[in-house]
Amino acid sequence: MSADKNKMIQDHVPFIIKTVSDVTGRYVTLENDEMSIALLAFNEAIDKYDETKGAFLAFAKLVIRSRLLTYLQAEQTPHHTISLEVLKEAGVEIQSSWIEPMTKDTRGLKEDLSELKDQVSKFGFDFETLASEGPKHRDTRMKAIQLSKQISKNQMIILKLYEKLRLPIRLVCTQYQVTEKFVKGSKRFIITVVIILDKQLKTLLPWIEGR
Amino acid sequence: MSHRGVVVEIHESFVIVLSDNGEFVKLKLKRGLEVGQTILYLQEDLMPTSVVSTSVNRKWVSLLTAVAACLVLWLVPQFNKNPVYAVLSVDINPSFELELDENQKIINVLSLNESASILEISSLKGLSLQEGLAEIEQLLKQANYELTKDAMLFSLSFMEADNSVYEEQIKESLRRANISTDFVYLKVSSDDLKQARRHHMTGAKIKVGELLQASDVSQLSVNEIIQQFNERNLSFDMHCHDGKVMELNKDRMSQGEGCPLH
Numbered sequence: 001m002s003a004d005k006n007k008m009i010q011d012h013v014p015f016i017i018k019t020v021s022d023v024t025g026r027y028v029t030l031e032n033d034e035m036s037i038a039l040l041a042f043n044e045a046i047d048k049y050d051e052t053k054g055a056f057l058a059f060a061k062l063v064i065r066s067r068l069l070t071y072l073q074a075e076q077t078p079h080h081t082i083s084l085e086v087l088k089e090a091g092v093e094i095q096s097s098w099i100e101p102m103t104k105d106t107r108g109l110k111e112d113l114s115e116l117k118d119q120v121s122k123f124g125f126d127f128e129t130l131a132s133e134g135p136k137h138r139d140t141r142m143k144a145i146q147l148s149k150q151i152s153k154n155q156m157i158i159l160k161l162y163e164k165l166r167l168p169i170r171l172v173c174t175q176y177q178v179t180e181k182f183v184k185g186s187k188r189f190i191i192t193v194v195i196i197l198d199k200q201l202k203t204l205l206p207w208i209e210g211r
Numbered sequence: 212m213s214h215r216g217v218v219v220e221i222h223e224s225f226v227i228v229l230s231d232n233g234e235f236v237k238l239k240l241k242r243g244l245e246v247g248q249t250i251l252y253l254q255e256d257l258m259p260t261s262v263v264s265t266s267v268n269r270k271w272v273s274l275l276t277a278v279a280a281c282l283v284l285w286l287v288p289q290f291n292k293n294p295v296y297a298v299l300s301v302d303i304n305p306s307f308e309l310e311l312d313e314n315q316k317i318i319n320v321l322s323l324n325e326s327a328s329i330l331e332i333s334s335l336k337g338l339s340l341q342e343g344l345a346e347i348e349q350l351l352k353q354a355n356y357e358l359t360k361d362a363m364l365f366s367l368s369f370m371e372a373d374n375s376v377y378e379e380q381i382k383e384s385l386r387r388a389n390i391s392t393d394f395v396y397l398k399v400s401s402d403d404l405k406q407a408r409r410h411h412m413t414g415a416k417i418k419v420g421e422l423l424q425a426s427d428v429s430q431l432s433v434n435e436i437i438q439q440f441n442e443r444n445l446s447f448d449m450h451c452h453d454g455k456v457m458e459l460n461k462d463r464m465s466q467g468e469g470c471p472l473h
Contacts, residue, residue: 014213017251025328026243027250030215035251069329097215101249102231110247113219127220127227130235141233193233207217208233 005046006093009039013098015057016042019064024072030101034068036082039099041067043092103203112201119195123165125188134189144186145208148193150176158198167191212254218246223409225258242323242411294318295370298404299340299381300413301347302364302433303356307332308413315340315380323411330354340381344388362433363394366415368404382449386456395437396449 009016020028020038028035044067045060053059084096103109120126135141151157151172160168167187173180183190196204216228216236226238228250237258244250295310295318305327310319320335322328330350335343351358367381378398385396399407399414403421407414412429419436420428422445428436440447449458 014253017213017253021241021253022333023328024243024325025322026241027238027248027252027256030249030251072325097231098251102215102217106247109217113217113246117220127235128222128237131227131237134235136234138232138234145233189235204229207229207231 002091002093005043005091008046009042009092009094012042012060013094015060016064019061020068023065023068030080030099031106032080033071033082036087036099037067037071038064039087039092039094040082040090043090102206105203109203112203115199116192116195116201116204119199120188120192123188123191130188130192135186140182140186141189143182144190145193147172147176147178147183148190149197151190152194152197158194161191161194214252216250216252218244218248218250221246228252297367297369297374297377297381298414300366300368300399300407300415302413302415303351303361304432305330305351305354305356306413306416309335309340309343311340311381313377315377315384317343323413340384341388344384344390348388348390358390358392360392360434362392362437363390364397364413364415364419364433364436365394366397366399366413366418368399368401368414370401382458385449385451389454390451393437393453394451395433395447398448 016035016038017028020034024034028038041064042060045056045063048063049056049059080101082099084094084099087094087099117127120130135144151161154175157168157171157175160171167183167190169180169183169187172178172183193208195201196208214230214232216230216238218226219229219235220227221244222240224240226240226244228236228238230236238252238256239258294312296313297311299309299311300323301307301309304324306323307327307330308321308323309317310321312318317335317338317340320332322330322332332347332350334350335346338346348358365385367378369377382396385394397415397418399418403417404414407417410417410429416428419431420426423436423439423443431439439445449456451457
């Protein structure tokens with residue numbers, strides 16, 4: 001029963017996120033307990049549901065909304081206090097990625113993002129360009145990250161990169177047996193990842209290493 | 212499909228997020244965001260991005276872009292691509308905006324504060340304004356608002372040029388709505404609307420702030436706003452008290468006749 005219940009919770013994570021976002025009018029942020037409250041409320045809805053209460057999802061939405069509003073009214077400045085263990089004790093077993101921020105060092109993260117923004121601007125692009133031109137396919141992105149890791153250890157390429165403020169594509173292709181088409185297609189993304197690795201922007205490392 | 216990401220940059224109409232699988236993505240803007248926050252988002256939050264392959268001859272891309280731009284410039288005025296014609300904002304304490312098309316149909320609803328997000332205002336989408344006003348009253352009653360005590364503030368802004376016939380029709384809809392509380396109405400310029408959206412408040416509150424020469428009116432209730440208008444002999448464009456709708460003409464307003472509410 002518990003396994004079935006957790007499977008049901010896992011399957012309904014998008015529904016839970018959507019419901020929280022509809023109630024608050026914002027994205028669900030992991031720096032507070034909104035998602036944990038919603039998961040507990042969904043769990044409660046599963047326990048309390050019977051067919052006389054209408055469609056399950058409508059009922060679950062009602063329970064989530066009610067618990068969230070109680071939480072939001074009580075917390076003037078909401079913080080993240082509900083741990084994975086607390087959820088587990090309440091019968092909700094879920095991946096930590098749905099409730100825990102990747103890093104708690106928000107200040108360090110902001111500084112690293114600012115440093116990265118300054119660095120990439122020297123190469124003539126910005127985060128918006130990365131969003132529109134970065135590799136969309138997961139495998140291509142992983143391949144580009146692997147290549148960036150190799151480049152970041154190659155002092156000769158690193159020197160040329162910062163000196164000319166562009167990626168020495170031919171040199172990279174010769175050194176690492178990759179096609180020019182691949183490097184050209186992902187060059188800005190590769191430059192960004194190399195900067196993160198070379199400048200040791202530690203709070204950003206987990207984000208490019210994938211889950 | 213749901214994802215986790217960190218907010219890396221916030222723009223006026225979108226936000227850039229780095230997802231936990233290393234992808235930079237562009238998402239629709241929602242309020243309350245800060246750089247460095249970890250957020251959960253859904254596929255529906257993604258903004259469409261144009262992917263241009265670097266292998267494509269850039270000359271052709273430029274040429275095609277120019278042709279496309281010409282086509283768009285030619286087509287836009289003919290088909291009026293932006294269906295949002297005007298915005299009617301509502302303040303009670305919940306504050307929200309109704310985006311209206313040329314036929315005064317509600318095509319989008321935006322909540323502007325916590326109280327509004329509690330109401331199921333998304334149900335207003337697709338309704339005519341007349342139906343929407345009746346529905347708003349029901350939603351407020353369901354949320355235990357005491358409509359006999361809480362006055363409402365409406366404001367209308369046009370996205371482009373003003374249209375007095377359209378405005379008259381909106382005012383007529385408000386008159387006929389039989390709203391069971393006092394309400395006041397202001398016409399607000401599109402510049403004020405833009406400013407209001409930057410501050411996540413209604414155009415009416417911006418205009419009220421200008422008229423009262425107050426830096427922050429966001430915390431004032433509509434009853435308090437009406438009271439301050441009366442004290443300073445300022446007038447609304449239209450008001451309804453005890454079910455009687457009154458409109459002050461410009462001459463009387465210039466003489467500083469206050470709103471007789473309260």
